[in-house]
Amino acid sequence: MTDPKTPSDPLVIAGRSFRSRLFLGTAGYPNRQVMLDALAASGTEMVTAAIRRISLAGEEESLVELIGERAHFLPNTAGCQTARDAVLTAELAREALGTSWIKLEVIGDRELLYPDVEELVRATGELVAAGFTVLPYCNDDPIVCRKLADLGAAAVMPLGAPIGSGLGICNPHMIETICNRSPVPVVLDAGIGTASEAALAMELGCAAVLLNTAVSKANDPVRMAAAMRAGVEAGRLARLAGRIPRRRHAEPSSPQLGLVGT
Amino acid sequence: MTNPSSPGAGPVPGSRPAHITVNGVREPHAAPTLAALLVARDIDPAARGIAVALDGRVVPRAAWADTPIAPGATVEIVQARPGG
Known part of the structure; x- marks a missing residue:
């Protein structure tokens, strides 16, 4: 029997192949060793990073x-509120990290952290x-x-729920x-808060899940x-196996003939 | 973070001191190049994960040593930080 977790099911985005379908954020862990251990435990092959004005030299390990x-x-443009700022941040990220990949985030409100579609x-x-x-991170x-x-x-x-909310997949x-x-991977x-919600995302047909807070702020990241x-x-x-259709009524799985005592 | 101006690199004596803006903070115009500005702030220009924009345009790392900073310039020095 072949292993159903076949390595012939890679995620491919823009020609880059991934074995892991989990992208993980790097923010908010209790400490850096926990972050590294969480990265290892997640099996992720791509992590997000922010681009920020440099802090005092030597303050922390790069x-x-x-x-x-x-x-x-996967650098992000988190916090940007205009296309102009997001484009400059992406260009800085490309120079800083040597990658042309960008998680494009253009928010319309600092409280809701909801995308500004026009600018996005x-x-x-x-x-x-x-x-x-x-x-692009989007509605x-x-x-x-x-x-x-x-x-x-x-x-x-697309978002499952507001950033950091842990509400799961609201719609x-x-x-x-x-x-x-x-036509492209989703x-x-x-919005993800726990593992069942990550599973649901995949069951719905998502190609991958990106999360951060659900891991970094868990009691045991x-x-x-x-x-x-x-x-x-x-x-x-x-998802690959194909779930059974939902029924309104019971459908016995045991044979209906040959019941004892009838 | 303040940047003490070094003798010889600053504006002409007697003239009105020129300023630049680095990461949103106004400071005297002292460093002649982007590379000099980084060194003056104890930032290793060879360090990975940093990038520089001058007046809204990214300057490739290879050009930092040869890119002059004009009075009134706006400089952004950024680095990759933890993020989601």
């Missing part, structure tokens, strides 16, 4: 040195034209996702619709990282 060759970097679409077009591999809106894909986004990353039907219609980004890995793998297997 994230780049810390991660080393453990994973690819504009920035996606500009960055694609500038040769970036753009993974769970199939029309917006389609526009982003048509502009050349390498993947679309699973729409995420499933996006997955069914998207990465569920934001390393164990939760392992749980997320298992959840993503289980959800992917279930």
Whole structure:
């Protein structure tokens, strides 16, 4: 029997192949060793990073040195509120990290952290034209996702729930619709709180899951990282296996003939 | 972080002192190049994970040593930090 977790099921985005379908954030861990242990437990091959004004030299070990060759970097434009700021941040990220991959985040409100669609679409077009591999964080809106894909986004990353909320996937039907219609991989980004929700994302048809807070702020981040890995793998297997249709009534699985005593 | 101006690198004596803005903070215009500005702030120009923009444009690392900073310039020095 072949292992159902076949290595012939890689995730491919923009020509880069991943064995792991879990992307992990690097922020908010109790300490850096816990972060490294969580990264290892998650099996992730791509981690996110922010681009910020430099702190006083020598304050802390460089994230780049810390991660080393453990994973690819997916820098983000977190906190940017205009396409202009996001494009400059992406260009700085490309120079700082030597990657043209960018998690494009353009928010319209610092409290809600909800995407500003108009600016997001504009920035996606500009960055694609500038040769970036753009993974936009976006609303769970199939029309917006389609526009982003048509502009050349390498993947679309709809939110399951507000960033850091841990509410899970608030609109699973729409995420499933996006997955069914998207010409590019769909990465569920934001909102995941626990492993079953990561599994659900994969069952709905997502190609991968990106999360941070659910692991970094868990009581035991390393164990939760392992749980997320298992959840993503289980959800992917279930998606590939094909779930049974839902029924309104019972359907016996044991034979109905030959019952004892009748 | 203040940047003490070094003798000889600053503005012409007697003229109105020129300033630049580094990471949103106004400071005297002292360093002649981007590389000199980094060194003056104890930032190793060879360190990985940092990038520099001058007046809103990214300057490739290879050009830092030869890129002059004009009075009134705006410089952003960034680094990769933990993020989600």
